Amino acid sequence: MKKVIFTAFLSYFLIVTSQVQARTFYTTEHVRIIENLNGDKSNLFKNSKKWVANNFNSAQDVIQYESPEEGQLIIRGIASPLCDSTVSKMQCNGYSQAKISFNLTIDLKDKRARLKFSNYGYARFGNTPIDDPITYKLMLNRFDSLSNDFEKTLSTSNNNDSW
Template sequence: MKKVIFAAFLSYFLIVSCQVQARTIYTAEYVKIFENLNSDKKQLFNQSKKWIANNFNSAQDVIQYQSLEEGQLIIRGIASPLCDLTVSKMQCNGYSQAKISFNLAIDLKDKRARLKFNNYGYAKFGNTPIDDPITYKLMLGRFDALSSDFEKTLNASIDNDKW
């Protein structure tokens, strides 16, 4: 009888422990630094606000904090992962449906800027951490695309007289 109870307990323990899925810990933040920009802190601040207005649905809703003196903007945004060639079109349709929420801190100094993406997770599920390596990779692709667009905006000519 002891062997039967022990076998039942052991099999229950093995079944329960096999169902627990180990979560992969990914980096807590994604940082991009831009140097040798063409503007001072005030111009970079204004260009950053224009970039936010162009890339997010409502600049007023996503900007959580802004300070020209500190040269800092904090944004709470949502984006979908950016598919690349490593994912099939069928998979891309599924992955692009995911909405990733994130915080973005923009730090500005004269001729320098830093983007810090952090606190990211699935927006539809209470900011559940990203636990899928493909979603994580595609999310980093979206952050790269946003970062390169940000850099292009900051390096764009400020001359608005030619229109």
């Protein structure tokens, strides 16, 4: 009888613990390669710094590393997730309150750029990893929006003579 009770007791814990699901943390890098930009590496580098100055509060604070020779900028930024039509307005209000910190590495070559978003997490909670699939999806929307704006800015010609 003791063996039956012990077996039942042990099997109860095996059944209960097998139902615990592991949380998924979203930690992969988001990379976008942009082709056919206007200009050489040095011109693209200057325009990239202007883009950073226009899209972040303080370019001096967010630029962590810059090398014109390598054609590389590393930026530490904070942004809110960007809502889309798959999220209701009430949910959007909640999700857009989150602040996501991230690293953005911009690698430049002649007529090409690579934007690599990495090391992202909740800024208000010590860069805690993203574990919510909706927040992750909306965060990728923000990264795509930044990438599209970067491409649009660097693809336009630099004729500012007609002001």
